[in-house]
Amino acid sequence: MANSVELANPNLADMSSDFLYHLAINVPNTKDTSELQKQFGDVRVICVGGTASRMRELAIYLGKTLNIPNSAEPVDLCKQGNRYAVFKVGPVLCASHGVGSSTFSVVLHELLKLVKYAKCQDPIFIRIGTCGGVGVPPGTVVVTKDAYNGLLNNEHEIFILGERVVRPAHFHKDVMLAIVACGQQSDGFDTINANTMSTDCFYEGQGRIDGAVCHYNNEQKMQFLQRAHAKGIRNIEMEATMMASLTLQAKVKAADICVTIVNRLNGDQVCGDSEGKVPLSLEQKKNFEHRPFLIVGRYLQKLLSN
């Protein structure tokens, strides 16, 4: 049986109204959310990703793939908030979250409240992103199993009321396996499940030596990346631990599916070949970015036909 979302925040019961500030969505009466239910109640999947333009492309692609009428020109429903873009195509929301956990956590809290108020049934959150690879060729699609932080621990650290709080950070096993199973041999690229490291800094946090500040050398960097590889980490991005942790706290299913655009064992700069010598062309980047769309599209076709 499908269920509405019950969030782990008893204080929400005491709020008569709410305003999802960064989405610019008003909830004038939390006891009667029939308007929000009409607009969003049919949502079963919330796709999220970095940029508004990519999320718009995804919305258009899923509209076609899922045969959603009138989905060729999706409208940004949260334009007034000026921060995040949210498109709706049938039972799927596509929302942008910016780069990294800090910006993503803001919109994830508000999207979780939105699906609660709209009484969405068993919504699944799926992040679709780009990432660095660790020991896999650029263009590989990685679906995250366990999320590791920059200390190479499989957990999420967050400071709450002045205390360091450590929370588990893994994704929903069945959703992960079902998405990986959507990869096909004829795709021309691999779709794998593996562990993901996520960091709050793209340069020093990920052991890059080409940032504005760097106090280590290439050898130390390689040792770090090899330690990550030994923990089953095959990709590095900036969102997985927070997303895994917060969705576990909120008791909603979630997945993270990213395409690698560099093999960090060969270099720091974004490259299109497996040796890390040729810069990624714009065409290649578009091609790579489309790969998780393809896999998620197949997954949603199966999911929504049930």
Add this chain to the structure above:
Amino acid sequence: MANSVELANPNLADMSSDFLYHLAINVPNTKDTSELQKQFGDVRVICVGGTASRMRELAIYLGKTLNIPNSAEPVDLCKQGNRYAVFKVGPVLCASHGVGSSTFSVVLHELLKLVKYAKCQDPIFIRIGTCGGVGVPPGTVVVTKDAYNGLLNNEHEIFILGERVVRPAHFHKDVMLAIVACGQQSDGFDTINANTMSTDCFYEGQGRIDGAVCHYNNEQKMQFLQRAHAKGIRNIEMEATMMASLTLQAKVKAADICVTIVNRLNGDQVCGDSEGKVPLSLEQKKNFEHRPFLIVGRYLQKLLSN
């Protein structure tokens, strides 16, 4: 005597080319950056802030205030990168950084490399933002002195090569005092210097009780905010510790100037009155957001006339 920026990364000397990926700025030859010097060499101030639309407004405002010719329709120089917007009006860049440290640190690393390659002289980085206030009326402009993290420590924590690294996090005293001195009694609002807390989470990290997840009550929240207040913290945002820390590492001058849009001692939701009872109107928000523009505009008039 003015100086070019020398970044604390010896590895950069070994790179023959560079690509500022998220800005989509190519540096084909790091030994001859004359093209970048022509385009950006005159830049003396880099203003940064959350949204592209606000940074565009700031660029237009500063263009008028500083009498920069042809500045009414600034062009986004980094549109191709799809992530951040960068506008140039005379000797001032205005760049968007998104919400929070993770996204801001990416663009800050790349802007620091840009001013190094372009041989800008003594560039000053100024963040202009909105924030929550702690014991000050909404609309107060706060210029940050010391930046505190969510543990209420005046430092920045970052995970590098699997280790927890702790770095100092304060802003440049002379720049801070010079900006505060631009506030005038007739402004109708206060411009103060104070400490700032910055967090990686808008909800749990800032002690809000209206997020999707919350395991504490209002009393515990208030105790936390009072502890922050006792440390001289008068505003809370999501960028100060990282910005202070990274600009200190890079040895460039920096400042953070934010307008408060809520007094957290009165409530969590964004409000326009000092009691926290009336929601902030769009007009009030525009008015509040303009206040740091006014102060920074006066500061730049003085700075650039020297």
